[in-house]
Amino acid sequence: MLQDLIITLDLALNGNLISSEDKEWSVELGLQQYTGIIKSNMTFDLFLEDHYDQTLENFPLTDIKEILESLLSFIN
Numbered sequence: 169m170l171q172d173l174i175i176t177l178d179l180a181l182n183g184n185l186i187s188s189e190d191k192e193w194s195v196e197l198g199l200q201q202y203t204g205i206i207k208s209n210m211t212f213d214l215f216l217e218d219h220y221d222q223t224l225e226n227f228p229l230t231d232i233k234e235i236l237e238s239l240l241s242f243i244n
Contacts, residue, residue, distance in 0.1 A: 203217075
């Protein structure tokens with residue numbers, strides 16, 4: 169899953185069109201469901217469960233890509 173998201177982030181950062189289904193990522197951490205959405209302004213907006221009107225954070229795509237690459241490297 170991490171590798172797929174990294175590939176999608178790289179495509180977005182390089183100006184490629186991303187399908188709407190590939191722009192949204194969800195993961196369950198503990199008892200909470202988090203959803204991240206790749207936005208056209210090159211940010212990754214993070215939401216808790218289905219509260220799309222309450223953004224928890226937004227991050228530059230480059231930062232998210234670096235974090236996920238580091239996590240993937242650590243796991244491997």
